[in-house]
Amino acid sequence: MQIKLSQALLAGVTYILLLTGCSQRGKQGVDLTESIDLSDFKETTDSVNRSIHYTMSLPVEMARLFDHVGVNFYPDLLNPPDAFGKYTRPAKIALNLGVYGVDLSYVKMFNQHQRSVAYLASINRLATEMGIPREIYGDVMDNLELFIANPDSLSRAAIRLYSATDDYLREDKQEGAASLVAMGGWIETMYIATQIYESDPGNIAMQDKIAEQKYSLNSLIALMNNYHADLDLAEYLLMLKNLRRTYNQFQLYYKKGNVMVDTSSKTISAEGYYLNVTPGQMQEISTKIKNLRTLIIH
Secondary structure (H helix, E strand, C coil): CEEEHHHHHHHHHHHHHHHHHHHCCCCCCCCHHHHCCHHHCCCCCCCCCEEEECCCCCHHHHHHCCCCCEEECCHHHCCCHHHHHHCCCHHHHHHHHHHHHHHHHHHHHCCCHHHHHHHHHHHHHHHHHCCCCHHHHHHHHHCHHHHHHCHHHHHHHHHHHHHHHHHHHHHCCCHHHHHHHHHHHHHHHHHHHHHHHHHCCCCHHHHHHHHCHHHHHHHHHHHHHCCCCCHHHHHHHHHHHHHHHHHCCCCEECCCCCEEEECCCCEEEECCCEECCCHHHHHHHHHHHHHHHHHHHC
């Protein structure tokens, strides 16, 4: 069974982007010009039109990063839904609430109904452990069969559920927990993508999409930096910055004079595009993502 990765990860990253976008509201201190390395744009002979989204503030942005990249269903890549019971620390619960949101969306897009039920039930358990009021999740659990039978309805319910979770955490002065949920989802999405690339290193389109994540990684680090004093976030933030060091080893270059940065939609558009990433750097990214993900789910 094969489906576009953009479709497979769409719903999963939708709530991550929505969640992160909500968490960043009111935080205008990010230097976007610096984060997109405008000074490093150089001439290239590549004439392919490119549009890169460098933030995680809109639901559709991450999905577009995976356009035209096909993938099979790989259930073994996911965190088993019955693993929720081993998460007892608040940070682990928040991170895996993000992980399970992506996994739910992934299995749902492949019409894995029973797996969808299992992940949704685990999400409910983790949310309860976080102290999220039942009224946020109650209608989803009470109408589980209806949502599972209607993929569009389930997608809307998942988006509403995570958006309401983010609102609750912010209003309850738990912005750090909201950031951990966002990070868990971003790492899970990247883990799936990098593992798929490892199984098919000739997939240049996937390579490029993973490499382009250096800009959304900057946005995630900027979000996490707001809570650097939180000990639950400190270790993960250090690992994200270590991952960024690998991303900083290569650049995405554009035709001189043909680069347009839209700060309202958070996109970089250009006619020319060149990426000087090496196989060794891609392997390093994959290894660091895997290490982060292992720390999150164990």
